[in-house]
Amino acid sequence: MGRFISVVRRDLRLALRQGSDSVMVVMFFLLTVVLFPFGIGPEGNILARVASGVIFVAALLASMLSLERLFQTDYEDGSLELLTLSPVPLEIVVLGKITAHWLTTGLPLIIASPLLAVLMNMSSDGFSMLMLALLLGTPALSLIGAIGAALVLGSRRGGVLISLLVLPLFVPVLIFGVGLVEAAIGGFAVKSQILILSGILFACLAFCPFAAAAAVRQSVE
Amino acid sequence: MATFAGQDLVCIRGERLVFSHLDFNIASGGCLTLIGRNGAGKSSLLRMMAGLLRPSSGVMSWDATPVQDDMDEHRERLHYVGHHDAIKPVLTVEENLKFWAGLRSDAQEAQANFKEALDLFSIGHLMDVPGRFLSAGQKRRANLARIIASKSQVWLLDEPTTALDKETIAKLEEIIENHRATGGMVVLSTHSDLNIKNQEILDVSAFSAARGQESASLLAEGI
Numbered sequence: 001m002g003r004f005i006s007v008v009r010r011d012l013r014l015a016l017r018q019g020s021d022s023v024m025v026v027m028f029f030l031l032t033v034v035l036f037p038f039g040i041g042p043e044g045n046i047l048a049r050v051a052s053g054v055i056f057v058a059a060l061l062a063s064m065l066s067l068e069r070l071f072q073t074d075y076e077d078g079s080l081e082l083l084t085l086s087p088v089p090l091e092i093v094v095l096g097k098i099t100a101h102w103l104t105t106g107l108p109l110i111i112a113s114p115l116l117a118v119l120m121n122m123s124s125d126g127f128s129m130l131m132l133a134l135l136l137g138t139p140a141l142s143l144i145g146a147i148g149a150a151l152v153l154g155s156r157r158g159g160v161l162i163s164l165l166v167l168p169l170f171v172p173v174l175i176f177g178v179g180l181v182e183a184a185i186g187g188f189a190v191k192s193q194i195l196i197l198s199g200i201l202f203a204c205l206a207f208c209p210f211a212a213a214a215a216v217r218q219s220v221e
Numbered sequence: 222m223a224t225f226a227g228q229d230l231v232c233i234r235g236e237r238l239v240f241s242h243l244d245f246n247i248a249s250g251g252c253l254t255l256i257g258r259n260g261a262g263k264s265s266l267l268r269m270m271a272g273l274l275r276p277s278s279g280v281m282s283w284d285a286t287p288v289q290d291d292m293d294e295h296r297e298r299l300h301y302v303g304h305h306d307a308i309k310p311v312l313t314v315e316e317n318l319k320f321w322a323g324l325r326s327d328a329q330e331a332q333a334n335f336k337e338a339l340d341l342f343s344i345g346h347l348m349d350v351p352g353r354f355l356s357a358g359q360k361r362r363a364n365l366a367r368i369i370a371s372k373s374q375v376w377l378l379d380e381p382t383t384a385l386d387k388e389t390i391a392k393l394e395e396i397i398e399n400h401r402a403t404g405g406m407v408v409l410s411t412h413s414d415l416n417i418k419n420q421e422i423l424d425v426s427a428f429s430a431a432r433g434q435e436s437a438s439l440l441a442e443g444i
Contacts, residue, residue, distance in 0.1 A: 006323045010312075017311035078305025085271055086324040087297040221274050 003088045007096030008103075014073075015104040021066055022104040026112050029062040033116045044121045051120035052130060052181035058116075059109050059134060060170050063141045066105050067166070068159040070097060070149040071216065080153075081220050090213040098146045098209070106138030122185070129184035133177040136197040143201075143208035144169050150215035172200055223284055224248045225270075225375060225406060230279035232265045239265050240428040243279075247408065249374070250401045252417055255410040257425035263410035264304070266425060267377050270408060271301045297326060299375040300368035304383075306360040310353035314339070314363050317352060321367050331371035338366040341396065342389060357384040369396065376400060378409040390415070 015021055036054050040046055074080040083093050113134055114127050122130070148166035152158035180193035226246040232239040239262040247253045255263040268274040270281065272292055281288045288295045308317050318339070322331035339345045342362040347355065355363065361384045368376060376397075382390050394416050397407050409415070 002328075003324055006320060010316075010320050013316070014309060014311060076305075077309070078303055078307040079309070081273060081303055081305070082301070082307050082321065083324075084273065085296055085299070085301050086321075087293060087326060088324050089293065221268075 004092050004096045007088075007093050008100045011097050011100030012103060015100065021069065022108055025062045025066050025105045026108045028065055029058050029109055029112060030116065032058040032061065034119065036120070048121045048123060051117060051122035052126060052178050052185075054120060055113060055116050055122075055130065056133070056137070056174055056177050056181075059113070059138065060141060060167075060174060062109060063105050063138060063145065064163055064166065066101070067142075067145040067149045067162050068152075070101050070146060071153055071219075072149075072158065075153050075219065080216060084217060084220050090216060091209045094146065094150075094213045094216065095209040098142050098212075101146070102139050102142040106134075106142055109138060110134045125187070126181045126185040129190060130181050132194070133180045133197065136194070136201050137173045137177045140173050140197075140201045140204045141170060143204040146212040147208055147215060150212045150219065153216070153219035173197070176200070222249050222404075223374065223406075225281070225283055227270070227276075227281040228279055230266075230269065230281070231277045232262055232269060232274070233277045234265065238429070240425055243425070243428040245408075245423060247406050247421070249404045249406055252397065252401060252407045252409070252420040254415070254417070254420045254422050255408065255425055256412075256422060257427075257429075261426040261429055263425050264379050267301070267379050267408060267410060268303075270375075271299060271377050272296060273301075298373050299377060300371075300373045301377045301379075302364055302368060302381055303379050306364040308352040308355065308360045308363055311351060313349050313351050314344070314355070315348045317363065318367050318370060322370050325371045325373075327371050335366065335370035338369040339363070341369060342366050342392065358386060358389070361385055362389060365393065365396075374405050376405065376407045376409075378407065380410055380412065382411060382413055382415065 033054055036050070037047060040050070071080060074083065084090055086093070110131055113130055117127055117130055145162070145166050148162040149158075151165060152161045155161060176193050176196045180190055180197065183190045183193055224246065225248075226244075228244050230243045231241045232243075243266065245253060255266060257263055265274060269276055272288065272295055283295065283298075307321075308314070312320075315335075318335045319332055322328060322335055325331055336345065336348070339348060342365060344359055344362050344366070347359060347363075352360070361381075365381065381393060385393065397409075397415075397417060400407060
């Protein structure tokens, strides 16, 4: 556990010192969503109708942006080799890096989301559920994305390749995340969507660190 | 008294046979020096010993137990220095080394020791300097300080003298002697002659001869 925390702390420190990354992700998120009213026009009802979908898709794209750097810098400077060779199981190290990634990208997105919901004229009944949906959804995105990030190590133009590999896998999170918000706005029961999103998150938590660690081992070979 | 041995090792990289039928044997206090021309497989052999690269065939054993049986234990007893120094540009030397020390089982001891280790390579004054301001030689010295700070039995050093000045190389020779005197073992690859007593020399090129035919036959066997 202590070693897990030291990996998280190191990655957080790296992210904070290098700065730009998490600010960039949040700015991208804000700007993409803000573009929609310009595109579809300022008609309140239409915006409210698409709000949850737009916010979710933007969050998904924003968290894709930073995935490439999850393992890339460690791969280039030899740290990934040493992490693979350290006595700590690689799965724990990978999970630590994913946690740090979520704290620096997913969490700021969740905090920024109510502001965007207001901008998109979303009904206020949906705000809390939007945040809950993102709270359950974004860690799953980081977990699934880590597999993609580890698989493309060593290839050129990895960033684009990650999107192709990972975006299709994000679809279930998108469907049930948006479903949860829509149900809350429509006044329906939300329990089943919450349970399914939690289920997806736990399944990812159990599976993704192993898959990503296997891909990392392959890449340093 | 521990022994680390490899038998009949074969390394195939990208469908090309690098070396085959390679045996090595090293006991506590021993030093195995790998020589050979570029591309002979010195680095591949070191990576294989570290467990980064799986041998295409053959076994490595520690005290007659196959290493593959417990990789966690194997990783605990080795230190590897590769071509890259793994010094993060935005972290200070102290933060860099403390992190690596913290991942080992003797974390507390190692974190207490690393100041001494830095002084040994006369970079103690650089402790608060971010990695990006270090020269190549200083980075290499910080990386070598990492392996001294926490104890482990086997040192796998891939061209450790790269970017080091004469003085530091002499220091490194002395440190390797100390490590061996306390029962440690060292495997290193080098192109420049290091002045080390009783070193056993393994010419990796000798195992990559007759490449053409053998490569084909090994691949045909499905190894």
